[in-house]
Structures are given as structure tokens and as C-alpha cells.
Amino acid sequence: MLEELRVFWTVNDENTFIAHILMVQYALIDCNNFYVSCERLFAPKLCGKPVVVLSNNDGCVISRSNEAKKLGVPMTAPEFKWRAFFKQHNVQVLSSNYELYGDMSNRVYRALQSFSPTIEKYSIDESFLLLPRHIKGKTLKEELHQHIGIPVSVGVGSTKTLAKAANYLAKNRKGYSGVCYMPTGAVQDEILYTMPVKKLWGIGRKWARKLSDHGIKNVRDLKYTSDSWAKKHLNVVGLRIIHELQGTPCLNLEEVVQKRKHSICTQSFGRTVVDLAEMKEAVSTFASTASERIRRQNLTASLLHIFISTNRHSKGPKINLSYDTAFSEPTSSGTVITKSALKCLELIFQKGYKYSKAGVILSGLENNHASQIDLFSHRDKKKDEALMAAFDQINTHYGRGSVKIGSEGIQKPWVMKREFKSPNYTTRFNALKEVH
Ligand SMILES: [Mg+2]
Structure with missing residues (x-):
């Protein structure tokens, strides 16, 4: 097999750089039935049973266990059409729990970093790496299973495309047991x-x-x-x-x-929203979440885009409204961003429509310290930053949503449907698994 020679650098205790020349191949590591596998880790009773995970708003199937595949449940099967079938065949149905999947995905990524310094996270459940020749695909698979608990398929080849093809074979053909060298x-x-x-x-x-x-x-x-x-x-x-x-x-x-170009927070509602008060809650929530995300990356935004829309596929009048505005100085403040978003919403909101979706997009992102200062601003930036730091600290410690901006509301009746969601086992203290 054609292999590449790569030089890797490491630093020893005496701060001396050491070059390692290694023969490498491309490997694609793909987590099997990823969302179902994450769920099974914390609910072993799901093992060996047909399990499906649904998309946002419990719409359609987006991950299936092998047992569910065998029963003939296709990808993107709409939940409402298959409800009776699921019941009849005792298929376990779960809402998606992205907080859990995101955290597990990061754990897999960190574990992979210990095998190779050159790695590309291709999607939530797939990574390419330059695999040094002395590390076997089988070892990788076994270690990930032992330390994280997620089953993976490994494909190895002399190019990314061949590694991906090998992964397809590892997964779909008998005799490879999850690892295929092209x-x-x-x-x-x-x-x-x-x-x-x-x-x-x-x-x-x-x-x-x-x-x-x-x-x-x-x-x-x-x-x-x-x-x-x-x-x-x-x-x-x-x-x-x-x-x-x-x-x-x-x-x-x-x-x-x-580098992130936007911070987008958008959601389809669990039910339609008709009045401004409720829409304000939704937009506040999205603005606050989008601002939280950029603060986590130490970025500021200079532009804000908001939109609200009705469902394209439903009957009745349709409308799609949006508004853009620029901040007088780049900001990551949750209160400033939320206030602006609400101002924009008031300008565009029209009564008489059944809205099904809204979103907030922050763009013009740059590093916090590089931002220009507005000479005419009356805002006390230091005070605001301290407030947001405390806000984020409390939410990190006690779980997201422990403190929020008042306009986000409490009941949130518009929130997306997730009737069968598992707890956030790995990211919330109060959701930790109990062992008896
Ligand atoms: Mg996968």
C-alpha cells in the first residue's frame, strides 16, 4: 500500500523538539448507530432491542439500532406513520438528546487524539485521522469500546476516499468485524x-x-x-x-x-405561535443562547439577523419576515443582544399568522479583544462583562437555564416537542446516573 511519510513534532521535558517520522495511512472512524449507541450506554436495558431516535420535534427516525434496521424501519420514517408498527414490534422510541450526543462525540474525539495528532472531525460521529502504521485499526476499535463504550467501524486506506470506502465495507460486509484495510x-x-x-x-x-x-x-x-x-x-x-x-x-x-462565521439559534416550535408575547419569549431565548455560544468562544458579534416564519407546508396564509441590524459596537452581551432582537421583532411582527419557526443569527464575529470601541456608548462595558461572566458561571455550574434573561419566559409552551428524551447524563449533575 502506498503510504505517506509524515513528520510529527513533540516537546520533551527539556523543551527540546523531537521529530518523529512515521509511516501513516488515512483512517476513517465512524461511530455505529451513534445516537442509539449513546442512549444505550446509559440505559443498558435498550441493548439487544429495536431502538430508534427521532429528529427535532419528534418528527422522523434519524438513528436506528441494528434490530430496528432488521425490522425494516427506514431512515427518516415519520413517527406518526410508524407509531402502530413501533408499538406492535416493541420498538423503543426516543427523542434526540443533542446535549448528550455532543458530549459523547467530544469524548470520542479526545480519545482519538491519543492515537494521532492529525485528526479531522468530519461530523458528530465521524473523524478522519492520519494513523501511524504501528497502530492497528483493531486496537483503535477495542480501546474506544473499552474506554468510551461506543462501538465504531474503522476503514483504512492510502487516501481519504479509499478509507471511506473501506469503512463502508467494514460496516456493511460480513467477515470484517468492523475493521477494513483497503x-x-x-x-x-x-x-x-x-x-x-x-x-x-x-x-x-x-x-x-x-x-x-x-x-x-x-x-x-x-x-x-x-x-x-x-x-x-x-x-x-x-x-x-x-x-x-x-x-x-x-x-x-x-x-x-x-473559525466560526455565525452563531445561529433557530427552532421549529412544538406548536404554532400566534401572539407577540409568546414570540418575544422564543426570540429572547434564541438571542440569549446565540450570545452564550459566542461568549464561550470569546467572540463578539457586530450584526444581528432575526426571522420568523410560518410553515411552508401547512394550509393558511404564509409569511416569512426578517430584519437585520448592526450593533453600535461589537458585543457578546446577552442583555444587549436580546434587547436588540426584541426591538427588531416588534418592527416586523404581524398579527394573524400561525408562526412555526423563528431564529436569531449573530454574524460579523471577531475576537473579543480585537473589537472596536464605540466612543459614544453610555454602556458600562466592564459591568456588563462581569454580569455575563457571573451569568455563564452559574449556568455552567448549576446547568443551563439556571439563570436566564427575564424576557425568555418560564413556561415556554412553544418549545419543541421531545416527549421521549433521555436525561443529560454526562453534562448535568442532577441527571447523573444512580448506581445501587
Ligand atoms: Mg455513524
Whole structure:
């Protein structure tokens, strides 16, 4: 297998840099049925049973246990259509608990960092890493299972695309037990021949159809497509995929975490909102949450965008309203941001509509210390910062929402439906699991 040589630097006790030259391969680690696996960790009674996790507002299925897959429950199955089936087959239904999944995802990421310094978090349940040759995929899988408790599939190859294809095989073919090293030469071609082209990373439905029309049905066919054909019928992305299949790495690991460009907080309501008072609560909550997020990253925002809208698919009059405003000086203050958001809301709100969604977007983000100061501001910035620091400290210590801005309201009848949500086992003290 073609392997890359990489130099890694570490620092020893005497502050001397040490270079490690290692042979590396690309590995893709994908958590199996991630949301279900997280739930099972804290509710072992779910093990061995068919389990599904639902999307926001308990809309449709977004994660399934193997048992549920075997019963024939498809991805995105709408809950209301499958309710009777779930009952009949004793399928355990859960609302999504993103606080738990996010925390477990970070734990997996941190554990992976101990295997390789070069890592790209690709999604909540997938990471690419440059795996040093001496670390076996099997070891990785076993360690993650032992220390975090999450089952994963490991695919290894000489490029990201081949690692992703290997991961697909590890997961979907018998005989790999969750770890697949992409072979080389004729053996690789044999395997790629059995893999439909639409299952390859980066090939969407449109391209799959186009390729199929030209007689390219499996991944091996695509691998041996000529550059000139690819340039004519696909584009540079398609060409890169083909080169990667041929073993030439064209996609780097995006290690550098991209700086946030926006902080978005938006939600579909559990039921429609018709009056301004209730909408004010929702918008206050979103503004406060968005500001909390930028404070956590030590950023400030200079622009605010708010929107409210009715459901596109429901009957009755539809409307989509939004408003943009700029702060006189960049801020991360929850009170300032919430006040501005409410002012904007009052300007755009129209009676007579059944609103189903609202959101607040903060943009123009920059580092807190780099922000320009408004000479004419009367606001006591220091006092405000101290207040927000105390606000965040209390919420970190006692759980989110322990203190909030008054206009957020208490009852929150518009809040999204999550009837079957598990507790936040790992992020809230009062949700800690009890052991008897
Ligand atoms: Mg997964």
C-alpha cells in the first residue's frame, strides 16, 4: 500500500523538539448507530432491542439500532406513520438528546487524539485521522469500546476516499468485524467491483445516475475512468475522487478548526405561535443562547439577523419576515443582544399568522479583544462583562437555564416537542446516573 511519510513534532521535558517520522495511512472512524449507541450506554436495558431516535420535534427516525434496521424501519420514517408498527414490534422510541450526543462525540474525539495528532472531525460521529502504521485499526476499535463504550467501524486506506470506502465495507460486509484495510492491486479492484458507485463518498444521486447512464455502475469502473472523460462529464471534484481511488491523495485533513462565521439559534416550535408575547419569549431565548455560544468562544458579534416564519407546508396564509441590524459596537452581551432582537421583532411582527419557526443569527464575529470601541456608548462595558461572566458561571455550574434573561419566559409552551428524551447524563449533575 502506498503510504505517506509524515513528520510529527513533540516537546520533551527539556523543551527540546523531537521529530518523529512515521509511516501513516488515512483512517476513517465512524461511530455505529451513534445516537442509539449513546442512549444505550446509559440505559443498558435498550441493548439487544429495536431502538430508534427521532429528529427535532419528534418528527422522523434519524438513528436506528441494528434490530430496528432488521425490522425494516427506514431512515427518516415519520413517527406518526410508524407509531402502530413501533408499538406492535416493541420498538423503543426516543427523542434526540443533542446535549448528550455532543458530549459523547467530544469524548470520542479526545480519545482519538491519543492515537494521532492529525485528526479531522468530519461530523458528530465521524473523524478522519492520519494513523501511524504501528497502530492497528483493531486496537483503535477495542480501546474506544473499552474506554468510551461506543462501538465504531474503522476503514483504512492510502487516501481519504479509499478509507471511506473501506469503512463502508467494514460496516456493511460480513467477515470484517468492523475493521477494513483497503487492499491494493487486483484484490482492491475485485472489492471495488462489488461496491455500487452511488455508495461512494462524494457521489450524489445526480452523479450516480449520470455515471450509470454512461455504463459506470461500480466503483472499479469509476476508478479506471480517464481524466479527459471525468473533466468533460464531472468536474474537478469528480476528478479528485478518481485520483484518490487510484491512490493519489488529493484531499488533505482539515485539521484547523474553521473559525466560526455565525452563531445561529433557530427552532421549529412544538406548536404554532400566534401572539407577540409568546414570540418575544422564543426570540429572547434564541438571542440569549446565540450570545452564550459566542461568549464561550470569546467572540463578539457586530450584526444581528432575526426571522420568523410560518410553515411552508401547512394550509393558511404564509409569511416569512426578517430584519437585520448592526450593533453600535461589537458585543457578546446577552442583555444587549436580546434587547436588540426584541426591538427588531416588534418592527416586523404581524398579527394573524400561525408562526412555526423563528431564529436569531449573530454574524460579523471577531475576537473579543480585537473589537472596536464605540466612543459614544453610555454602556458600562466592564459591568456588563462581569454580569455575563457571573451569568455563564452559574449556568455552567448549576446547568443551563439556571439563570436566564427575564424576557425568555418560564413556561415556554412553544418549545419543541421531545416527549421521549433521555436525561443529560454526562453534562448535568442532577441527571447523573444512580448506581445501587
Ligand atoms: Mg455513524
